[in-house]
Amino acid sequence: MQILNIEKYRTIWLNQLLVEYEEICWSYGVDLNPPVFEITGSRKEIGSYHSETRTIRLSRYLITENSWMVTLQVLKHEMAHQLCSELFKSRDKGHGADFQRACDLLGIEVEYRLATSSLPELEKKLMKGAAISETGRKFIDKVEKLFSLAGSPNENEATLAMQKANELIEKYNLRFFDGGVERDFGHVVINRKRKRIESYQRHICRILQDFFFVRVVMSSLYDPKTDQNYKIIEILGTRENVLIGEYCYFFLENKLLSLWAHNRHKFNRSARTEKNSYFLGLLAGFYDKLKNQGGKIAGKTKADEARAIVPISGDRELDKYVGSRFPRLQKASRRSAKIYKNTYNDGMSTGRTITLVKGVAGESTQSGRFLAA
Numbered sequence: 001m002q003i004l005n006i007e008k009y010r011t012i013w014l015n016q017l018l019v020e021y022e023e024i025c026w027s028y029g030v031d032l033n034p035p036v037f038e039i040t041g042s043r044k045e046i047g048s049y050h051s052e053t054r055t056i057r058l059s060r061y062l063i064t065e066n067s068w069m070v071t072l073q074v075l076k077h078e079m080a081h082q083l084c085s086e087l088f089k090s091r092d093k094g095h096g097a098d099f100q101r102a103c104d105l106l107g108i109e110v111e112y113r114l115a116t117s118s119l120p121e122l123e124k125k126l127m128k129g130a131a132i133s134e135t136g137r138k139f140i141d142k143v144e145k146l147f148s149l150a151g152s153p154n155e156n157e158a159t160l161a162m163q164k165a166n167e168l169i170e171k172y173n174l175r176f177f178d179g180g181v182e183r184d185f186g187h188v189v190i191n192r193k194r195k196r197i198e199s200y201q202r203h204i205c206r207i208l209q210d211f212f213f214v215r216v217v218m219s220s221l222y223d224p225k226t227d228q229n230y231k232i233i234e235i236l237g238t239r240e241n242v243l244i245g246e247y248c249y250f251f252l253e254n255k256l257l258s259l260w261a262h263n264r265h266k267f268n269r270s271a272r273t274e275k276n277s278y279f280l281g282l283l284a285g286f287y288d289k290l291k292n293q294g295g296k297i298a299g300k301t302k303a304d305e306a307r308a309i310v311p312i313s314g315d316r317e318l319d320k321y322v323g324s325r326f327p328r329l330q331k332a333s334r335r336s337a338k339i340y341k342n343t344y345n346d347g348m349s350t351g352r353t354i355t356l357v358k359g360v361a362g363e364s365t366q367s368g369r370f371l372a373a
Helices: 006-028 060-065 068-086 097-106 116-127 134-149 155-178 199-211 239-266 271-293 302-309 316-325 341-351
Strands: 036-040 047-050 055-059 185-194 215-223 228-238
Touching: 006 036, 006 060, 006 068, 006 097, 036 060, 047 068, 055 060, 055 068, 060 068, 068 097, 068 215, 134 155, 134 239, 155 239, 155 271, 185 215, 185 239, 185 316, 199 215, 199 228, 199 239, 199 271, 215 316, 228 239, 228 316, 239 271, 239 341, 271 341
Parallel strands: 036 055
Antiparallel strands: 047 055, 185 228, 215 228
């Protein structure tokens, strides 16, 4: 673990907390006056709000031993207590109805509405996927088995297994549109500690959003260990879909790198543009493959009709969840990337042969948690 000079960073973190506080108030339209911020050395109490002194206290261990996303949720948790005290004039200092109403106003995740002393253990459970229901876990296991079969050396068997995995994912999600089935939403962050998001990453995100029942948001996240803001990709959806989406993101990114390493010798122009052209071609080919495999659940029958009536982009429950996390979300304009046509076409041809399989052994050390033991 990186050793930090806590005293050096204390003032920096206090300033950043004020920035985040004001951003949260603006995003959610909440009229609160900034409290006094204090960073403590407590391991037992990672966060607290004290109405008598108007002080929000956060533990330095919360900041140094967790992602900044967790720190933001704890900050919002304490802001909810402040909101109860100053706007609701509530006498309840616990986590009752007024506190839950404040959490709704601030878009606080359900898991982070508990007493803050239990949050470290909760975060570990969430990272292991323990929050997924038994039904969801069975679904994940079935998809995992199909991805295993998709690794068959027999091309027809591999393609059929991937197609069946796609059909299973579609069937599983279409049942929610009939109503009456409660869904548990979650999110995962992909943070490469970079200042920009590459065009190929945006195209991977398009694939996830168009075929895997998730939403993808690109934003920035503060890193307290480097005092830098980095671009991040956040995948949102049901917990099952988020895990699959995360796995597919890393699979595709790793696959691009592997295929480039094997084929870069064929190209001799500007390395960056060649690489980008090849990556975009690969993803375009894979996109076409998924699109052509779609709509094959028992032919064009009930599933196709359901998708036509309620497309992924029309999922109101998911829209509501995304809105709770990003209340002022805006669509960014996309610029066209320079590509070499021949390289792009070469990649597109290869992309149509890509099959999602279990594991990415030998391709990269970077991978998602979906199929972790």
